[in-house]
Amino acid sequence: MDTIAAALHRQGWLVLADFLPAAATAALAQECRALDAQAGLSAATTGRARLASGLRGDRTRWFDPAAPSAAQEPYWEAMQGLRRGLNQRLLLGLEELEAHYALYPPGAGYARHRDRFRDDDARVLSSVLYLNADWDAADGGALRLYLPGGDQDVVPRGGTLVLFLSAEIEHEVLPARRERLSIAGWFRRRALA
Ligand SMILES: O=C(O)CCC(=O)C(=O)O
Numbered sequence: 001m002d003t004i005a006a007a008l009h010r011q012g013w014l015v016l017a018d019f020l021p022a023a024a025t026a027a028l029a030q031e032c033r034a035l036d037a038q039a040g041l042s043a044a045t046t047g048r049a050r051l052a053s054g055l056r057g058d059r060t061r062w063f064d065p066a067a068p069s070a071a072q073e074p075y076w077e078a079m080q081g082l083r084r085g086l087n088q089r090l091l092l093g094l095e096e097l098e099a100h101y102a103l104y105p106p107g108a109g110y111a112r113h114r115d116r117f118r119d120d121d122a123r124v125l126s127s128v129l130y131l132n133a134d135w136d137a138a139d140g141g142a143l144r145l146y147l148p149g150g151d152q153d154v155v156p157r158g159g160t161l162v163l164f165l166s167a168e169i170e171h172e173v174l175p176a177r178r179e180r181l182s183i184a185g186w187f188r189r190r191a192l193a
């Protein structure tokens, strides 16, 4: 936790490999695919009003924090551990997590953006946990972070968690040639209104 907090404090972002055991990541991927097969994911929207837009091509489903599925429990616990650990070290005042599955069909991406919206500034820390077990850089689908020192591409390999400051770091999802699965989560400094 000290290393994670120090990296966030120093550079505002960080990548962690193997955030969850492989079996836990696989169970999440399976649940995400099963939901999609039952039409349980919806075309993604942006902004607090959750407006549909041409900016992104993913399908999503919000987690219900009050009722995590068995597959979601390890994720939820690990993220709450992270939230508490970061609050102790960085005094970020992170109160809660909102999270959704995201499935990007081949060719879909998400145009360059920031995660803190004009009409909702409660998001402090963005996270993405990738769920595809075997991802090769050549499959595309990188998360491109636009940083003061230059761009940084994160390969969306299963088990990898990326964290970055929501207000500051612009980023983009590049199109992939395969279906790309993830959980996007945001630590908020106050509850959803
Ligand atoms: O999936 C990713 O790598 C990033 C997704 C993203 O930027 C978002 O959902 O706001």
Ligand SMILES: [Fe+2]
Pocket: 113, 114, 115, 126, 171
């Ligand atoms: Fe984003």
